[in-house]
Amino acid sequence: MVRVMICGDLAWAHKECEELFRGIADVIRMDSSNRDEFFAGLQKGGKYDGIVGIYRHNISADYIGIFDKELIAKLPSSVKWIAHNGAGYDQIDVTACKERGITVSNTPGAVDDATATTALYLVISALRHFAHAEQNLRAGKWKSGHKAGNAHDLTGRTLAILGLGGIGLRLAELAHAFPMRIVYYSRGKNPLAPDWCEYFETDRLDEMLAQADVLSVHVPLREDTEGMVDEKMIRKLKKGTVIVNTARGKVIDEAAMIRALEDGHLGGVGLDVYPNEPEVNPRLLEFPNATLLPHMGTETCDSQKKMEIRALTNLLDYLTKGQGSDIIPEHKQ
Amino acid sequence: MPPHVLLCGSLSWAQEECQELFRGVAEVLHLDSPSRDEFFADCKPGGKYDAVVGIYRNNLSRGYIGVFDKELIAHLPSSLKWIAHQGAGYDNIDAQACKARGITISNTPGAVDDATATTALYLMISALRHFAQAERDLRAGNWKYAHNAGSAHDLTGRTLAILGLGGIGLRFAELAHAFPMRVVYHSRNRNPEAPEWCQYFDAERLDEMLTQADVLSVHVPLRPDTVGFVDERMIRKLKKGAVIVNTARGKVIDEDAMIRALEDGHLGGVGLDVYPNEPNINPRLLEFKNATLLPHMGASTGDTMKKMEVRALTNLRDFVMCGTCADIVPECR
Numbered sequence: 083m084v085r086v087m088i089c090g091d092l093a094w095a096h097k098e099c100e101e102l103f104r105g106i107a108d109v110i111r112m113d114s115s116n117r118d119e120f121f122a123g124l125q126k127g128g129k130y131d132g133i134v135g136i137y138r139h140n141i142s143a144d145y146i147g148i149f150d151k152e153l154i155a156k157l158p159s160s161v162k163w164i165a166h167n168g169a170g171y172d173q174i175d176v177t178a179c180k181e182r183g184i185t186v187s188n189t190p191g192a193v194d195d196a197t198a199t200t201a202l203y204l205v206i207s208a209l210r211h212f213a214h215a216e217q218n219l220r221a222g223k224w225k226s227g228h229k230a231g232n233a234h235d236l237t238g239r240t241l242a243i244l245g246l247g248g249i250g251l252r253l254a255e256l257a258h259a260f261p262m263r264i265v266y267y268s269r270g271k272n273p274l275a276p277d278w279c280e281y282f283e284t285d286r287l288d289e290m291l292a293q294a295d296v297l298s299v300h301v302p303l304r305e306d307t308e309g310m311v312d313e314k315m316i317r318k319l320k321k322g323t324v325i326v327n328t329a330r331g332k333v334i335d336e337a338a339m340i341r342a343l344e345d346g347h348l349g350g351v352g353l354d355v356y357p358n359e360p361e362v363n364p365r366l367l368e369f370p371n372a373t374l375l376p377h378m379g380t381e382t383c384d385s386q387k388k389m390e391i392r393a394l395t396n397l398l399d400y401l402t403k404g405q406g407s408d409i410i411p412e413h414k415q
Numbered sequence: 416m417p418p419h420v421l422l423c424g425s426l427s428w429a430q431e432e433c434q435e436l437f438r439g440v441a442e443v444l445h446l447d448s449p450s451r452d453e454f455f456a457d458c459k460p461g462g463k464y465d466a467v468v469g470i471y472r473n474n475l476s477r478g479y480i481g482v483f484d485k486e487l488i489a490h491l492p493s494s495l496k497w498i499a500h501q502g503a504g505y506d507n508i509d510a511q512a513c514k515a516r517g518i519t520i521s522n523t524p525g526a527v528d529d530a531t532a533t534t535a536l537y538l539m540i541s542a543l544r545h546f547a548q549a550e551r552d553l554r555a556g557n558w559k560y561a562h563n564a565g566s567a568h569d570l571t572g573r574t575l576a577i578l579g580l581g582g583i584g585l586r587f588a589e590l591a592h593a594f595p596m597r598v599v600y601h602s603r604n605r606n607p608e609a610p611e612w613c614q615y616f617d618a619e620r621l622d623e624m625l626t627q628a629d630v631l632s633v634h635v636p637l638r639p640d641t642v643g644f645v646d647e648r649m650i651r652k653l654k655k656g657a658v659i660v661n662t663a664r665g666k667v668i669d670e671d672a673m674i675r676a677l678e679d680g681h682l683g684g685v686g687l688d689v690y691p692n693e694p695n696i697n698p699r700l701l702e703f704k705n706a707t708l709l710p711h712m713g714a715s716t717g718d719t720m721k722k723m724e725v726r727a728l729t730n731l732r733d734f735v736m737c738g739t740c741a742d743i744v745p746e747c748r
Contacts, residue, residue, distance in 0.1 A: 224694035225710035259593035
C-alpha cells in the first residue's frame, strides 16, 4: 500500500483520517523533532521513505521549519502532492514544488466563514470603539473617555474589500445584511460577485479608496503583495477611515500604518495578523482604537475540523482520482 | 404666546434640528434647575416651567433632577400633557403615574434598533469565538497560547434564541440570519413582522426553545414583571456551554444565578452591555475568562444618538401640533 505523511498533527479529524485512508494508504505521522532528523527520515530506508503525498499544517514549522527550497529538495522523488491545511500557503515555496513536479493544494473555502466573521468583528469594534470601551470598563472607568462623535454605525457606510476571493466575498455577504455599501478591488473582476458589489479596477483604485469608511485586506501574501497597502494607498483613504486585516501582516506596510494612526489620519485599526507573529509591534498596543487579535481567524474547532477534512480529502483525491480539487492557482494547468 | 416645551437633559447632536423643528411652533426652554427641589419649585404656578405642555427627556437629566418617579410626576405643572423620552427603554419614567395624570409618553423605538443589534452581534461573536479574551491575552504578551479552539465555535448553523422579538430583536435576527444562524424566539405574542425563518415558541414551549439554544440574547424591556425574568430555572434549561448576551437591561437577568452558572461551567460565556447597577459592575464578572463586558455602548454612536434626538424632538413637535405622535408607548396607547 502507498504511504502518505501527516506533517503537523491533526487536532480534530483523527477518526475521519482513519476512515478516509482505510484500505487506500498507510498513514505515517511525522514525529521528527527537528529539521535534520526529518531529513534523515526522508532518506532511502528512512522512516518516511516512499511517501507519495503529504498533509501539511503550519504547526510543523515549529519542528522542521517551513517548506522552503531546501526542504523541498530533500523530499523523496516519490512525493507528488502536498495537501496544505489553510488558505494561505506562504510557508511553501510553490515554485520549487512545481520544478520538482509536486502539486500543492490548500483549503480555500473551509476558512471563509470563520475568517470573514473575524473581519466583521474587527469592523464593528473599530467603527464602534468596542475593544477600547471594554478596556476602560475593566480599568474601572465605565465609558468615560468614549466619544460617541467618533463612533459610527456600520449601516450605510462603505466597506472597501481589497481582494475579493472566498473570504472577501463572505465578508461582503455579512456586511450587506446591514446593509453596508460594498466596493472591491481585485486583479480581475470576480464573476461570483453579486450586483451590489461594485468593482474598481487598478485605474480607479484611488477613487475607491477615497470613498471607503473601512478598508478590509484579503489579498494573499506573495512577493508582489508584500507592502501592497503602503503609505500612498493609506493616504488616499479619507481621514478617520479604519483598516482591518485578517490576511497576512506583511501585506500592509506596518510603519506607514502606524504613522497614519499617530497623526490621526486613520481612525483605528482591527488586526488579526502581524508581520512577525507571534510578536506584536509594541507601538500598536498604545493606540486607543486598535483592536488586536492573536491570529484567531480560524481558531474554532468547527472550522479547523472542516479544514483538516478538506486537506485530507484533497490528498485522498490525488491518490484515487489523480488530483485534488483545491489546486493552488500557481499549479493549475 | 406659543406653547412652552422643556428640554430635560441637553442635546448633544441635534441643536440645529431642534431650532428648525420648533420654529414658529413652540418656545423651547432648557432645564437649568440644579436640583430636584429647585425643579419642583420651578414647576409651581408662577415658576419658569409653569406653562410647559411637553417635555423632551433624556437620561442625562437624572444627574440633576433624578428619575421621573411618582413623586416627580406629581410635581409636574398641570399644563403638562406629553413626555417625549429619548431612548428605547423608559424604565426611568413611572408610566402608570403618568397615565393616572393624563400624561402621554413616547420613546424612540426604531432609532436604536440598528446600533443596539450591532452591539448584540459583536457580543455574540466575541462570546462564541472567545475574541475579547484573546485580545486580553495578546495584550498581556501571551499571544494565543491559552486559547482552546475546542470551546470556540462558528456562528454559522448554530441556534440563536431571542428573548423578546421587538425592533431590536428583529434587527438582530436579520444580522444573524446572514450567516445563517437558526433563529428562534419567545415573546409574549407572536410578532406579525417576524419573517418565516424566525420560529416562535410560546410560553408553554419556552423550555423547549431554551434547550435548543447555543446563544440566548435578551431583548425584553425592564418592567416590574420582567425583573429577574432570566432566572436560575431558565438558565439551567439552557444546554451546557450556551452563552448569554444582554443588551437590554441588567435587571432582566438574575445576576447571581448567571454568575453561579459561569462559576460551575454551565454557561460557556456571557456578552454583556448592561448591568443591574450601572455604572457599577459586579467585580466577580471581571474574573470570568469568557466574559465580554461593554459599558452600555448599545446606541453610543454619533449617528444613532442624533437619530434618537431628532426622533424624540419630532415626537414632541407632533404632540404639540397634532396631539399625538408615532411612538406612543404601549402603556399609554
